[in-house]
Amino acid sequence: MSKLPQIYAENIHRWLPELLWFALTTLKIALVSFALAVLVGLAFALLRTSRIVLLRGLATAYIETARGLPIVVLLYIVYFVPPQLFPGINWQWFTDFTGAVLGLGLHGGAILAEVFRSGIEALHKGQREAAVSLGMTPAQSMTYIILPQATRIVLPPVANYAIGLLKDTSLCSLIGVNEIMNDAKSIAFADYQPMAVFVLVAVIYFVMSYPLSLIVRVLERRLAVSR
Amino acid sequence: MTFWQYLEAKGPYLLTTLLGGWPQTAIVAIGSLLFALIFGLAVALVRLSAWRPLRWPAIAYIEFFRGTPALVQLFVIYFGLPDIGLSPTPLQAAIVGLGMNGAAYLAEIYRAGIESIHRGQMEAALALGLTPGKAMQHIVLPQAVRTMLPPITSFAIVLLKDTSIVFSVGVVEIMALARNLVTETLHSAAVYLIAGLLYLCMTIPMSRLAARLERQRQAWQ
Amino acid sequence: MTPLLRVVDLHKSFGELTVLDGISLDVERGQKVSIIGPSGSGKTTLLRCVNYLEKPTSGHIYIDGTLIGEKEVGGRYVHLSDRELAKERADIGFVFQRFNLFPHLTALGNVTIAPQKVLGLTREAAEARGREMLQKVGLGHKIDQYPERLSGGQQQRVAIARALAMQPKLMLFDEATSALDPELIGEVLRVMRQLAEEGSTMVIVTHEIQFAGEVSDRVIFMDHGKIVEEGPPAQVLSNPQLPRTREFLKHIQDR
Numbered sequence A: 001m002s003k004l005p006q007i008y009a010e011n012i013h014r015w016l017p018e019l020l021w022f023a024l025t026t027l028k029i030a031l032v033s034f035a036l037a038v039l040v041g042l043a044f045a046l047l048r049t050s051r052i053v054l055l056r057g058l059a060t061a062y063i064e065t066a067r068g069l070p071i072v073v074l075l076y077i078v079y080f081v082p083p084q085l086f087p088g089i090n091w092q093w094f095t096d097f098t099g100a101v102l103g104l105g106l107h108g109g110a111i112l113a114e115v116f117r118s119g120i121e122a123l124h125k126g127q128r129e130a131a132v133s134l135g136m137t138p139a140q141s142m143t144y145i146i147l148p149q150a151t152r153i154v155l156p157p158v159a160n161y162a163i164g165l166l167k168d169t170s171l172c173s174l175i176g177v178n179e180i181m182n183d184a185k186s187i188a189f190a191d192y193q194p195m196a197v198f199v200l201v202a203v204i205y206f207v208m209s210y211p212l213s214l215i216v217r218v219l220e221r222r223l224a225v226s227r
Numbered sequence B: 001m002t003f004w005q006y007l008e009a010k011g012p013y014l015l016t017t018l019l020g021g022w023p024q025t026a027i028v029a030i031g032s033l034l035f036a037l038i039f040g041l042a043v044a045l046v047r048l049s050a051w052r053p054l055r056w057p058a059i060a061y062i063e064f065f066r067g068t069p070a071l072v073q074l075f076v077i078y079f080g081l082p083d084i085g086l087s088p089t090p091l092q093a094a095i096v097g098l099g100m101n102g103a104a105y106l107a108e109i110y111r112a113g114i115e116s117i118h119r120g121q122m123e124a125a126l127a128l129g130l131t132p133g134k135a136m137q138h139i140v141l142p143q144a145v146r147t148m149l150p151p152i153t154s155f156a157i158v159l160l161k162d163t164s165i166v167f168s169v170g171v172v173e174i175m176a177l178a179r180n181l182v183t184e185t186l187h188s189a190a191v192y193l194i195a196g197l198l199y200l201c202m203t204i205p206m207s208r209l210a211a212r213l214e215r216q217r218q219a220w221q
Numbered sequence C: 001m002t003p004l005l006r007v008v009d010l011h012k013s014f015g016e017l018t019v020l021d022g023i024s025l026d027v028e029r030g031q032k033v034s035i036i037g038p039s040g041s042g043k044t045t046l047l048r049c050v051n052y053l054e055k056p057t058s059g060h061i062y063i064d065g066t067l068i069g070e071k072e073v074g075g076r077y078v079h080l081s082d083r084e085l086a087k088e089r090a091d092i093g094f095v096f097q098r099f100n101l102f103p104h105l106t107a108l109g110n111v112t113i114a115p116q117k118v119l120g121l122t123r124e125a126a127e128a129r130g131r132e133m134l135q136k137v138g139l140g141h142k143i144d145q146y147p148e149r150l151s152g153g154q155q156q157r158v159a160i161a162r163a164l165a166m167q168p169k170l171m172l173f174d175e176a177t178s179a180l181d182p183e184l185i186g187e188v189l190r191v192m193r194q195l196a197e198e199g200s201t202m203v204i205v206t207h208e209i210q211f212a213g214e215v216s217d218r219v220i221f222m223d224h225g226k227i228v229e230e231g232p233p234a235q236v237l238s239n240p241q242l243p244r245t246r247e248f249l250k251h252i253q254d255r
Helices: A004-048 A053-068 A071-085 A096-121 A125-133 A138-175 A180-191 A194-225 B003-019 B022-047 B052-067 B070-084 B090-127 B132-169 B174-185 B188-220 C043-050 C082-089 C107-117 C123-136 C152-164 C182-198 C209-215 C243-253
Strands: C005-014 C017-027 C032-036 C058-063 C066-068 C070-073 C076-079 C092-095 C170-174 C202-205 C218-223 C226-231
Touching (some): A004 A138, A004 A180, A071 A138, A071 B132, A071 B174, A071 B188, A096 A138, A125 A138, A138 A180, A138 A194, A138 B070, A138 C082, A138 C107, A180 A194, B003 B188, B022 B132, B022 B174, B052 B090, B070 B132, B132 B174, B132 B188, C017 C043, C017 C226, C043 C170, C082 C092, C107 C123, C123 C152, C152 C182, C182 C202, C209 C243, C226 C243
Parallel strands (some): C032 C202, C092 C170, C170 C202
Antiparallel strands (some): C005 C017, C058 C066, C070 C076
């Protein structure tokens, strides 16, 4: 343990640039997955409120399944199952990066669908009634009254999800994606310094996630006041 | 052979093989849950201690373990500790790793639970002549436990799902066996889908239970 | 003269529970009608049926001679959807017990959003009208405040201005002062009285018996979903004909 500062002094100029380079991949995965998760989440939140029972049931089944599976298992399923079930299609475009983003996005979509739905339902029924009694159509009341308020409500949970997503990108290493975890493993074993390297990786993750969690805390306080 | 034919033929074999991983999954889940429950309580109490300087290590612990991925923490423990002379087995590394990670989350659940009951009840207890210690023991903590049951159940479900990462440090649980099966049979689709089903059979009933507990808590409030 | 509002044999049940049991009434243009009665008598439900926030189980409602809320389809009547109802609701102003102001908009924003989005006014025109309405209710100096900064009485007055900005034919007040602290009730009643004097057509559900007496042309006493007694205030409030009315008024007076 006491040798750590010395180990870092000798090696950090080699390790850090390389790890940071792969940290960019991590960020890329996180950003694309986040975007996908938001879209999927919105879509399924709307389906959940649909009047057609079949659509509602499908949405609920999807959400419960994607939330009930561990992310790792979902990643393995998303990446390995389609090419085997449909061997006729050309799967060359389906890289591990794509599989990872798809898996994380589908998982996140299920989580965000519930966040969005409860955000809309949290609004007092009276808001909708006031809007329609002024002559607004349901679409207008949703656009000008419900959604602006719901957005404020869902912002903290969505930001919290983003932080979790950043950490969950580490699981992509388990299906072979070349992000920071896999790079760390190769450096650690090449240089025989697993403790030093993995602690460094932990610090890099912390530096990426901590500012976000501070922002979330500020957001939570600000948005709680203005209601 | 189509997928469905394969499933019919080899399904039972795959299922029984995968179920062989269930004991290790359970051991890791329960072991790390207990570790997290106890260690998390300790961290929470230090976090809430009256002596301010003592709080900072607890806060640092919570922030760090919540701000870094569990996988990294596992690797530090399993691959890193041998550097300083400790050689944990895969199982030990998994339980301690997930346990320490979980303790950080539970510490916050404990803190929120205690703080949600704290003020008015504590004041009433003190007004009746109870000491702060007795007030905490007989009035605040029993109520806090009821409040904390739903989030702790949710956390237990998360922990169960997290056991799926410990194959990376050598624990032979469900996912480890799944990967072996795929190497053996080359039929990744059937194997991973059955593994997924196994997890769903565990997590979905637990989620229903957690939801029921949450509804009960709302009713009490 | 066709009455501005005509309610014909309105029934409303929620499952097994009958809340409105055959209500019929007319309100002429410029009339002020107050509806009083114990909780559960159905008065709020009646009001909410008029602008179809609740859909009647049976019965019909006419505004200015036109049937609202329903359309005839193959000989039967079918309720309109919320989208189709929007146009009709624009002509009816509704003031809620709990104000229901939009918290993400300023007072001016609350008052101008419907004229813009529903009536199609330009922003300038809507704001001009909005300022006028807020001045009218005595809140010209608060136009840029958000609802959370306003007292209950001020919020309710903004809500009234918001409804007025749509220039409705009819104003409905659902216990507009019941959620207010006693000191704040007066300022809202003052605005309502002013509207009454200006000739608005108003249907007021209220517990403020004295106010009802001062402002109304007619008072209706409801109980258990039926109209028990109705007539001019001098009669219903000071000299009620029926024992139930008498009992209710005595109970209210004793508070």
